[in-house]
Amino acid sequence: MEEEHAARRLRVAPIVGIALxxxxxxxxxxxxxxxxxxxxxxxxxxxxxxTLAAAVFVLVRP
Structure with a gap:
């Protein structure tokens, strides 16, 4: 359960960064x-x- 929340948190941050x-x-x-x-x-x-560059970098890194 905790791993699921951590994975979701890692996807939300770049999306918020892209919007910002x-x-x-x-x-x-x-x-x-x-x-x-x-x-x-x-x-x-x-x-x-x-900000967009950093968010995209975080989103696509392995």
Whole structure:
């Protein structure tokens, strides 16, 4: 039973990371488009890309 919960927990974390990365990307694009400034937008985009990369890496590692 405990192994089943551990396996589920390992799948939930990357999925939450992917969702969070998508939110960061959307906020970065919104900052560029609606005048939040290029630095704020770049930080949002970089954070989104790095979060997505880490989540995908954790999801597909053996």
């Amino acid at each position: 990365g998508a939110v960061f990307l959307a906020l970065g694009v919104a900052a560029f488009l609606f005048g939040g400034g290029p630095i704020v937008g770049a930080i949002g985009l970089a954070g989104g890309v790095l």
